[in-house]
Amino acid sequence: MAVNLCLKHGNTPDAAIVYMVFGCIFLGGILGRAETGYEFGRLALALIEKFQNEKQRAEVNFVVGYFGTSWKRPAIEAERLWEVAFKEGQRTGDLFHTGCAASGTIQGMIMRGCPLDEVEQRLEQFWPILEQAHLREPITCLTSTRRLLSSLRGSANLSSLNHRSDDPQLLDDLAAFGSRHFAHFHFLNQCMHHALFGNVPAGLDAVARSRTYLPESKGLLNTPEHFFWSAILQAMNPTAGRASIRETAAARRRFARWVKNCPANFAVRHELLAAEEARMRTRPEQAIAHYTRAIEFGRQHGILHLLGFANQRAAQLAASLGRTQAAEQYNEAAHNAYAQWGALALVPPAIRSQHQPTHQPLP
Numbered sequence: 001m002a003v004n005l006c007l008k009h010g011n012t013p014d015a016a017i018v019y020m021v022f023g024c025i026f027l028g029g030i031l032g033r034a035e036t037g038y039e040f041g042r043l044a045l046a047l048i049e050k051f052q053n054e055k056q057r058a059e060v061n062f063v064v065g066y067f068g069t070s071w072k073r074p075a076i077e078a079e080r081l082w083e084v085a086f087k088e089g090q091r092t093g094d095l096f097h098t099g100c101a102a103s104g105t106i107q108g109m110i111m112r113g114c115p116l117d118e119v120e121q122r123l124e125q126f127w128p129i130l131e132q133a134h135l136r137e138p139i140t141c142l143t144s145t146r147r148l149l150s151s152l153r154g155s156a157n158l159s160s161l162n163h164r165s166d167d168p169q170l171l172d173d174l175a176a177f178g179s180r181h182f183a184h185f186h187f188l189n190q191c192m193h194h195a196l197f198g199n200v201p202a203g204l205d206a207v208a209r210s211r212t213y214l215p216e217s218k219g220l221l222n223t224p225e226h227f228f229w230s231a232i233l234q235a236m237n238p239t240a241g242r243a244s245i246r247e248t249a250a251a252r253r254r255f256a257r258w259v260k261n262c263p264a265n266f267a268v269r270h271e272l273l274a275a276e277e278a279r280m281r282t283r284p285e286q287a288i289a290h291y292t293r294a295i296e297f298g299r300q301h302g303i304l305h306l307l308g309f310a311n312q313r314a315a316q317l318a319a320s321l322g323r324t325q326a327a328e329q330y331n332e333a334a335h336n337a338y339a340q341w342g343a344l345a346l347v348p349p350a351i352r353s354q355h356q357p358t359h360q361p362l363p
Helices: 002-009 015-030 034-050 054-068 075-092 095-111 116-132 136-153 168-175 180-197 200-211 222-236 242-261 263-280 284-301 304-320 324-341
Strands: none
Touching: 002 015, 015 034, 015 054, 034 054, 054 075, 054 095, 075 095, 095 116, 095 136, 095 180, 116 136, 136 168, 136 180, 168 180, 180 200, 180 222, 180 304, 200 222, 222 242, 222 263, 242 263, 263 284, 263 304, 284 304, 304 324
């Protein structure tokens, strides 16, 4: 009704919210019409600037980035919108969207495989501002991320982090979130963490927890991230059967649709799923071809954690086929990618000593 009134009588300063909610969130995010959602998002941003609507600039920049950008454009473009939201939210007193922008930025950097030093530097820039504003949920998100960084760098007790249980206080804090899609970040990162370390039982537990947050994450990149790691962990399961093949194939088909609109965000994941499906169907040459394409996309788009993972999985398949030299080459490439990412816990000590973190974390 509001959209029709604007079309009939003209736009007002608040019209940006109308177009954003109807077009960007509903048509784009919820119904999956990526192009339409993206265009409505650009319209909302343009109306904010046309009317110089400062009070809603933080909200519109955050939401357009969150729902209507990354289905069409590289994920880093959403982060640029969130940078505006973070600054404008502080300036205008919109502290809710200030915290949203900080949480979204850090999770976006994790999902696109940004070097961990860069993630932590950005996190530390956010931390004192969130703390001063008493933004409980964003601080909890960043606390979870700091633990993840500590584990990936090898500066935490990996045996405890790989255990199925989790910090009860952190779980209680996450369960109390009003914005459950932000709490979802923690469980998505657990899925990733356990897959990278090869801890399948704990990873499948994290998948089960992540699944309960999907209704609140509709229209967000949380959704493809869940389906990706869920299928990967099922494929890694030593007891994987026909059900695992079906889940991996279903996830691969989902990504085949998403990759058409944004290869930068989805191509490497699509190829990895295709590789795992081919491997489980006993088509090793086809699997190697898909791993190779995943490696190419990971290198092209700078998705360092999946570049390492694609090489790691290719190495394991090559070794099972008796191709020792190829396996060694894949393993070396995996270790180099993980080291470049900053995940020193995933590389041998000889390589680890050459890639010490350049940034000291907060206590």
